[in-house]
Amino acid sequence: MTFAVDRLVFTPADVDLARSPLRGHIEAETYVLGAFNPGMTRLPSGNLLLMVRVAEALRKPMSGGHIHTIRWEEGEAGNPGRYLLDAWPLEHVDTSDPRKFLMRGGGWKVMALTSLSWLLPVELTPDGLDVVAVHYDRAIVPQASYQCYGVEDARISRVGDRWLMTTCSVSPERHSTTLYSSTDAVEWTLEGIVLDHQNKDMLIFEGQVDGRYWAQTRPLGDLYFAYPPGAEWRAGPSINLATSPDALHWKPHDRPGIRPHAATVSTARMGGGAPPIRTPRGWLTLWHGVEPSGVVGVYRTYWSLLDLDDPATTVATEHAALLEPAAALTETLRDLMYLDNVVFTTGIVDAGDHFIVASGEADLACRITHVPKSAFGL
Template sequence: MLGAFNPGMTRLPNGNLVIFVRIAEALRSPIVNNFVHAIRWDETGKYVLDAWPLEHANTADPRKFLLQGGGWKIMALTSLSWILPVELTPDGLERVAIHYDKAIAPQNSLQVYGVEDPRVSKVGDRWLMTTCSVSPERHSTTLYTSNNGLDFEFADIVLDHQNKDMLIFEGQIDGEYWAQTRPLGDLYFAYPPGSEWRAGPSINLSTSKDALYWKPCLRPGIRPHSGTVATARMGGGTPPILTDEGWLSLWHGVEPKEIVGIYRTYWSIMDRNDPSKILRSGSAPLIEASPELTRPLEHQMYVRDVVFSTGIADAGDHYIVASGEADLACRMTHIPKSAF
């Protein structure tokens, strides 16, 4: 197993928390006899290996390899991901049960390279889980739904373009679902000289009447600021939750460094009636990677300086935040509400 990380999280009707852990399984030795191998699920329900000539692959990033000579970026993964529900005590600090029987794994051709990065929101009496489904067909966002927060069923594909961070708000506004999204591409248009914003990936907004068909919002959401490189690349983190001041959003900023970069967690408060209005944001990181936490796993480390927050739960005078640490393990952080 390469890692168990980036967990979606929600509170169950019995008061316990449950995290939906991304399990990434990889080959111990992906390179054999001058070929690099990728794991793929096929529609017979089996897992197979695809071999690519090493001379045509860039393997600098341990999480993936790029295939050269196609005229555009073509990537294959060195691991395949699926989702495992793990039930925790109400404070998130002790394990209660591992629900292998409720695991979410690839089940159709748009998921042959895996199901990644679940984000769970409770809206009314229903739980909604967005996931990233990966295949040669498309890099899409898929939706799973549940009536009890634990048993999830595949609903549909909801975003057909490459979008890594779709987060459904935990509540509706004027009867509509809202979501943060982050469409990706290789081209971004420049802001005017002197603008407070930096061109690049940003956190957009969309609305829906049924959580299946989404319309992009006319107004932008949270954008990278030109005054710092710490958030030169950014994307969603935890599903927005409603506070007395407005919608609280925890998101990630990436400072360029070597191949992967430095991932930190930041926060913003959005207007309760119009989330495109950013009321306040924290300039300092809320959560940073902690080498002390991963020191016992030092022999397994393959990326560093990465914390990726993906779940949040209200615990009275504080929030419980679930994060992935170093693309390797799950981290639980208790943050006092006074921090915001």
């Protein structure tokens, strides 16, 4: 589909690395690999907040026969910690994916990242089209050992009088989902780990069902059991559900959520996008589906409506994509691109007769799209 308002609003060129949390810690030159996958919410002022993932990478990661990575190290009591560099011999790694490298040998996959991510609050006008302020003093940075390789991909939900932000925290300890909370979406408190190893794309519903919090989750693994021949569904990563009395302690829901459909090639891999938002027809959820192609595949955004009282029941959906990767939007950034064919939706707010949708484009920049409610039959 095409939309009248569909543009990039924040790119790597808009990040001032002189104000990066890494400054003063490492001497090596860094650059912004991407400023993308923004969590989004509406502030009490009416302005919008993007919580932008800034992936800061070494300009020359390879030198002296080694590839280098950035790591945060926890400090002593009262010390905020420091950033430092690690070196890995090139003959021991596979560098075919620009975002990461894999260690050769061993009985399972072990990887490291070519960047360290932190979250940058960017305030926008109420329509989401212009930057009002960039709040470097409120950046979300590693605070615990389970975040030593960075904080990634915020999703923000407002539930009652609280804002809840899930993020992916990366470390050798675990690849976990962490929760931040706020009473104003300005000052955030780290609540700790809420989902353990390799459970990504956790999206808390913007409202409760029967007094309980609900969330979409996406556990990962290397093994899935087959559906029977001719089944409607395809085995593989799917969007699951969980419930909680307090948003801290989560129980997986017994029934599955959104599963990859056998007739849709773009759900060969799938996961949550924007936090489910309440509408008269059901919980509107935007999610990503991936068509196999090249190194990472083609990422598109799809939508479904879930029953208001039973979110495990899908009441409406479309096999056609809502958002496609838009090469024209990133044409002026062509010299910065290391991936294409990726749109990764991460936020949604109600704007009257339309929704404002925030996405990461090409793992590079922040995209804002105004989607009329009629696109969902609303």
